Amino acid sequence: MDDRKPVTIVGAGPGGLTAAITLAKAGYNAIVYEQNQSVGQRFNGDFQGLENWSDEEDSLQFLENIGLRVNFLCQSYKGNDGYFFGPKLKKIKVQTLRPLFYLIERGSGHHSLDQGLKAQAEEAGVKIRWGEKLESIPTGRAIVGTGPKAADAIAKGLIFKTSHKDVFVGYLDNRIAPKAYSYLLVNNGKATFATCMFEDFKNEKLYYEKALKILLKTVDIDIHEEKEFGGFVNFFNEPVISKDDRILYIGENAGFQDALWGFGIKYAMLSGYLAAQSIIDGTSYRKLYEQNMMSKFRTSLANRWLFAHLYNPGYSYILNQLTKMEDVIPPLRKHYNTSFSKKIIFKIAKRWYHSRLIDKQCMHEHCDCVWCRHGKHAHASEINY
Numbered sequence: 001m002d003d004r005k006p007v008t009i010v011g012a013g014p015g016g017l018t019a020a021i022t023l024a025k026a027g028y029n030a031i032v033y034e035q036n037q038s039v040g041q042r043f044n045g046d047f048q049g050l051e052n053w054s055d056e057e058d059s060l061q062f063l064e065n066i067g068l069r070v071n072f073l074c075q076s077y078k079g080n081d082g083y084f085f086g087p088k089l090k091k092i093k094v095q096t097l098r099p100l101f102y103l104i105e106r107g108s109g110h111h112s113l114d115q116g117l118k119a120q121a122e123e124a125g126v127k128i129r130w131g132e133k134l135e136s137i138p139t140g141r142a143i144v145g146t147g148p149k150a151a152d153a154i155a156k157g158l159i160f161k162t163s164h165k166d167v168f169v170g171y172l173d174n175r176i177a178p179k180a181y182s183y184l185l186v187n188n189g190k191a192t193f194a195t196c197m198f199e200d201f202k203n204e205k206l207y208y209e210k211a212l213k214i215l216l217k218t219v220d221i222d223i224h225e226e227k228e229f230g231g232f233v234n235f236f237n238e239p240v241i242s243k244d245d246r247i248l249y250i251g252e253n254a255g256f257q258d259a260l261w262g263f264g265i266k267y268a269m270l271s272g273y274l275a276a277q278s279i280i281d282g283t284s285y286r287k288l289y290e291q292n293m294m295s296k297f298r299t300s301l302a303n304r305w306l307f308a309h310l311y312n313p314g315y316s317y318i319l320n321q322l323t324k325m326e327d328v329i330p331p332l333r334k335h336y337n338t339s340f341s342k343k344i345i346f347k348i349a350k351r352w353y354h355s356r357l358i359d360k361q362c363m364h365e366h367c368d369c370v371w372c373r374h375g376k377h378a379h380a381s382e383i384n385y
């Protein structure tokens with residue numbers, strides 16, 4: 001008989017697993033429900049980046065601070081380990097004094113972030129119930145981290161093998177990545193190339209084909225054993241924090257995302273950690289969100305508005321400015337964090353931005369369904385986020 005206090009966690013993504021690890025280490029009976037048979041099924045073995053520019057503390061320190069260790073592929077890339085191209089295809093190098101990001105792998109592969117977190121969860125005593133899709137939480141405390149529910153931005157890409165050396169390449173050009181960017185990440189003979197879009201999704205294939213042509217024109221890279229993949233993320237202009245303080249929402253399910261560029265992993269982990277802490281300490285999750293996440297979250301929406309109004313000449317200008325800097329991280333960090341002007345722009349951005357969330361899954365009344373975050377009769381598509 002387990003006499004530890006039970007907490008239900010829905011979803012074994014970075015958010016859910018971080019919450020579960022934190023709770024289990026504090027002596028709770030953390031039970032994770034995951035609809036798939038293993039972690040990372042949403043992903044494809046593609047490389048992603050744990051960004052290292054938005055906080056003063058290094059991202060490795062961030063992981064340590066929230067009680068996680070690095071037992072997964074996590075390789076640092078500094079500014080001079082790669083380059084950028086603007087719309088005129090001029091090659092641009094930037095300098096950083098510390099890693100710009102840490103490359104990680106997503107999916108169910110041996111070295112993925114997802115497998116690493118799963119191993120840490122199991123070591124901490126978390127029980128994971130695989131293949132169980134939870135649609136309602138009738139009683140007890142729960143944390144819901146079920147990932148995105150709508151495509152507010154999409155990515156289409158390719159994973160492949162290559163003999164190219166480790167590198168990152170970023171592209172800013174609305175002709176291949178409308179209001180977003182394309183990227184190449186190469187690590188140890190494996191590569192991910194993708195183009196992201198914030199609008200005009202119906203021409204996804206066209207943008208992807210053009211982006212691939214630009215890749216082959218700008219980087220001398222061999223491609224073997226290629227496999228296409230796609231994905232999406234969602235953004236809300238205000239997160240959905242909790243329902244009756246009993247069910248807490250975390251990660252992309254709550255709308256936590258970097259609205260500027262979609263770097264949502266740290267948001268997912270931090271919100272998972274804070275939700276767990278609020279259960280452990282009895283502090284309000286909303287208060288923890290306001291103290292630790294709100295200003296950066298809001299600034300990211302302000303930045304999205306600014307970025308969406310830059311267009312190609314603006315991208316060229318910014319990239320040229322970045323080449324002149326000794327270290328691009330401090331100015332990037334300044335832009336990622338709040339200021340008086342960003343607070344004003346946030347107000348404009350909040351009115352301008354609308355999530356595409358139309359939740360077709362919920363048709364219940366009086367329900368505790370994980371999608372019914374606003375209780376009785378509220379339908380997600382009717383909620384003014």
Ligand SMILES: Cc1cc2nc3c(=O)[nH]c(=O)nc-3n(C[C@H](O)[C@H](O)[C@H](O)COP(=O)(O)OP(=O)(O)OC[C@H]3O[C@@H](n4cnc5c(N)ncnc54)[C@H](O)[C@@H]3O)c2cc1C
Nearest residue numbers: 011013014015035048049134146147231251252263264265
């Ligand atoms: C192509 C692509 C590239 C990206 N690149 C980056 C990047 O470079 N850097 C970055 O920081 N972020 C990146 N992101 C975003 C990042 O991956 C997400 O923000 C992050 O994974 C969100 O974590 P999460 O825990 O909220 O949700 P998820 O990772 O989506 O996990 C949710 C889990 O819940 C499970 N689930 C869903 N519903 C139920 C249910 N009802 N019952 C049980 N289980 C359920 C799912 O199967 C899944 O395992 C990228 C996203 C995409 C699509």
